[in-house]
Amino acid sequence: GENVEQHPSTLSVQEGDSAVIKCTYSDSASNYFPWYKQELGKGPQLIIDIRSNVGEKKDQRIAVTLNKTAKHFSLHITETQPEDSAVYFCAASRGSSASKIIFGSGTRLSIRP
Amino acid sequence: DTAVSQTPKYLVTQMGNDKSIKCEQNLGHDTMYWYKQDSKKFLKIMFSYNNKELIINETVPNRFSPKSPDKAHLNLHINSLELGDSAVYFCASSLSGGNNEQFFGPGTRLTVL
Numbered sequence: 618g619e620n621v622e623q624h625p626s627t628l629s630v631q632e633g634d635s636a637v638i639k640c641t642y643s644d645s646a647s648n649y650f651p652w653y654k655q656e657l658g659k660g661p662q663l664i665i666d667i668r669s670n671v672g673e674k675k676d677q678r679i680a681v682t683l684n685k686t687a688k689h690f691s692l693h694i695t696e697t698q699p700e701d702s703a704v705y706f707c708a709a710s711r712g713s714s715a716s717k718i719i720f721g722s723g724t725r726l727s728i729r730p
Numbered sequence: 731d732t733a734v735s736q737t738p739k740y741l742v743t744q745m746g747n748d749k750s751i752k753c754e755q756n757l758g759h760d761t762m763y764w765y766k767q768d769s770k771k772f773l774k775i776m777f778s779y780n781n782k783e784l785i786i787n788e789t790v791p792n793r794f795s796p797k798s799p800d801k802a803h804l805n806l807h808i809n810s811l812e813l814g815d816s817a818v819y820f821c822a823s824s825l826s827g828g829n830n831e832q833f834f835g836p837g838t839r840l841t842v843l
Contacts, residue, residue, distance in 0.1 A: 661834050663831045663832070668829065704771055710829060716828035717778065717828070718775065718828065
């Protein structure tokens with residue numbers, strides 16, 4: 618069945634450094650790849666998404682890259698700040714009305730002051 | 731405030747009891763979801779409703795019965811609660827289609843003793 622693998626499960630970086638989270642997906646029909654951030658005690662919140670017709674998308678300090686051939690996509694956070702500490706989830710979907718979003722297992726990102 | 735709201739936020743109950751969690755969204759979305767997040771943070775879809783019709787049912791035990799009285803509400807009733815049902819349950823909503831942002835509620839932490 619569909620599967621999304623996410624690495625690493627935990628990541629600790631120095632404030633100001635960059636953080637990279639990587640995901641792979643199994644369903645070649647997937648064409649929508651969102652990233653969600655979950656802060657402690659809250660629900661996940663979309664931070665960026667990418668569709669299969671583009672290879673890269675950037676929004677301020679956050680960027681996502683997609684390699685459809687290899688079925689890989691990654692989240693890059695530059696100039697990390699304490700408020701970036703959270704659990705990050707990648708996800709993949711076929712994008713149709715009846716298709717579900719498959720989430721990765723999450724990455725707990727900690728920013729060291 | 732425009733948002734997805736859930737009640738209650740915490741639910742502690744004994745094994746064998748029946749309980750309900752309510753969800754409401756005022757974002758004008760026509761698709762609503764229930765997710766289960768276990769202690770390891772795995773986020774898995776349980777149900778999805780579009781315009782009050784069930785479109786995704788992820789082999790959830792029959793003890794779980796969602797009910798959507800209208801597009802803005804999706805409630806979850808659980809019969810004969812078991813220890814393994816302990817988790818955080820998230821409601822979410824989105825516009826139709828699997829490639830739209832999902833807005834999550836704050837979650838309901840269910841503890842079965």
